[in-house]
Amino acid sequence: xxxxxxxxxxxxxxxxxxxxxxxxxxxxxxxxxxxxxxxxxxxxxxxxxxxxxxxxxxxxxxxxxxxxxxxxxxxxxxxxxxxxxxxxxxxxxxxxxxxxxxxxxxxxxxxxxxxxxxxxxxxxxxxxxxxxxxxxxxxxxxxxxxxxxxxxxxxxxxxxxxxxxxxxxxxxxxxxxxxxxxxxxxxxxxxxxxx
Amino acid sequence: xxxxxxxxxxxxxxxxxxxxxxxxxxxxxxxxxxxxxxxxxxxxxxxxxxxxxxxxxxxxxxxxxxxxxxxxxxxxxxxxxxxxxxxxxxxxxxxxxxxxxxxxxxxxxxxxxxxxxxxxxxxxxxxxxxxxxxxxxxxxxxxxxxxxxxxxxxxxxxxxxxxxxxxxxxxxxxxxxxxxxxxxxxxxxxxxxxx
Numbered sequence: 476x477x478x479x480x481x482x483x484x485x486x487x488x489x490x491x492x493x494x495x496x497x498x499x500x501x502x503x504x505x506x507x508x509x510x511x512x513x514x515x516x517x518x519x520x521x522x523x524x525x526x527x528x529x530x531x532x533x534x535x536x537x538x539x540x541x542x543x544x545x546x547x548x549x550x551x552x553x554x555x556x557x558x559x560x561x562x563x564x565x566x567x568x569x570x571x572x573x574x575x576x577x578x579x580x581x582x583x584x585x586x587x588x589x590x591x592x593x594x595x596x597x598x599x600x601x602x603x604x605x606x607x608x609x610x611x612x613x614x615x616x617x618x619x620x621x622x623x624x625x626x627x628x629x630x631x632x633x634x635x636x637x638x639x640x641x642x643x644x645x646x647x648x649x650x651x652x653x654x655x656x657x658x659x660x661x662x663x664x665x666x667x668x669x670x
Numbered sequence: 671x672x673x674x675x676x677x678x679x680x681x682x683x684x685x686x687x688x689x690x691x692x693x694x695x696x697x698x699x700x701x702x703x704x705x706x707x708x709x710x711x712x713x714x715x716x717x718x719x720x721x722x723x724x725x726x727x728x729x730x731x732x733x734x735x736x737x738x739x740x741x742x743x744x745x746x747x748x749x750x751x752x753x754x755x756x757x758x759x760x761x762x763x764x765x766x767x768x769x770x771x772x773x774x775x776x777x778x779x780x781x782x783x784x785x786x787x788x789x790x791x792x793x794x795x796x797x798x799x800x801x802x803x804x805x806x807x808x809x810x811x812x813x814x815x816x817x818x819x820x821x822x823x824x825x826x827x828x829x830x831x832x833x834x835x836x837x838x839x840x841x842x843x844x845x846x847x848x849x850x851x852x853x854x855x856x857x858x859x860x861x862x863x864x865x
Contacts, residue, residue: 488756490755490756494755494756496754496756498754498756498781499783499784500745503747503748503750503754503780503781503784504745504746504747504781504784505736505739505745505746505747505748506745507736507739507740507743507744507745507746508743510736510740511740533728533729534728534729534732534748534750537729537732537733537736538732538733538736538746541700541702541705541732541733541736541737542736542737542740544700544702545702545705545706545737548702548703549702550695550699550700550701550702551699551700551702551733552698552699552700553698553700553729555698555729559691559693559698560685560689560771561683561685561689561691561693576755585698586693586698586699588694589694589698589699
């Protein structure tokens with residue numbers, strides 16, 4: 476069993492509404508040992524794609540994204556949820572991202588300066604559920620005339636439609652861990668084979 | 671001249687109100703080469719302190735903090751600005767942080783589970799100006815009965831009172847770059863000697 480599955484089984488807590496909390500090593504407290512395994516696995520899968528940039532959304536995607544960027548030795552770019560005071564609206568690529576948990580839509584943005592037509596972008600995120608954040612990033616990359624070289628996800632909730640939506644766009648999604656089902660009553664997690 | 675000073679002079683843009691934008695390599699797009707230099711410099715300075723944890727505030731502190739954590743091989747913990755739905759109020763350490771640019775106060779929090787009395791915490795942040803975020807983290811570490819082993823800052827605005835406030839608390843502040851003054855009219859930056 477992989478390092479990430481082991482940690483999920485040991486430390487994951489399941490809440491009603493398919494919420495899996497793995498805050499102790501992935502997205503509040505972060506174990507650099509887990510990050511090193513993650514960056515290596517993504518590198519092994521995506522290293523032949525001539526990646527020029529790693530991209531994610533703040534905040535919980537930043538840690539895996541910068542570690543992956545360091546492994547590929549390319550810049551990491553994260554979309555912000557609030558427009559910095561120094562960034563004019565016309566200087567940014569933006570996308571609307573709907574949050575199913577919060578039931579609100581927010582705008583994410585990156586400065587136009589940091590993406591160009593020659594870029595082959597690897598999108599990295601901690602979780603994939605409905606795929607809203609990833610779809611927003613895909614739209615931004617395409618608005619810039621750049622190419623999405625792949626999408627690397629730490630933990631995919633395979634019972635939610637995110638992966639299907641991304642694959643319909645012709646994208647290569649690689650998830651380190653795929654979860655088939657979670658059961659809050661019995662605190663039971665079933666993994667799905669493959670990546 | 672150090673790598674970080676060079677990049678600031680080459681790519682930094684100054685806006686009125688002492689705003690220095692170095693988004694192209696430090697806190698929107700992030701250059702992993704700069705991160706590797708930063709993590710090494712902090713390690714060289716703080717490696718004798720028996721650091722058990724690296725701590726920062728979301729979002730722009732996360733990238734340097736996880737890189738430093740990987741170098742020290744200890745967990746990284748970041749304070750969140752919004753309470754996760756899975757975290758009860760009594761399960762978190764909190765601190766109020768005032769933002770001078772936004773003129774608003776926000777509450778930052780970390781789960782109590784992730785700090786304990788034995789921890790020696792190195793606080794990492796991208797910028798130090800008025801010191802509000804760092805002071806909030808110091809309070810949280812002390813509330814947990816843990817020790818602040820030091821504060822590592824990428825870019826310090828030495829003409830603002832953050833460093834003085836932290837040193838009054840008896841804390842060791844190490845800044846990779848110290849800025850003595852910035853002049854938006856002439857786009858001129860003066861560095862201050864030392865760390």
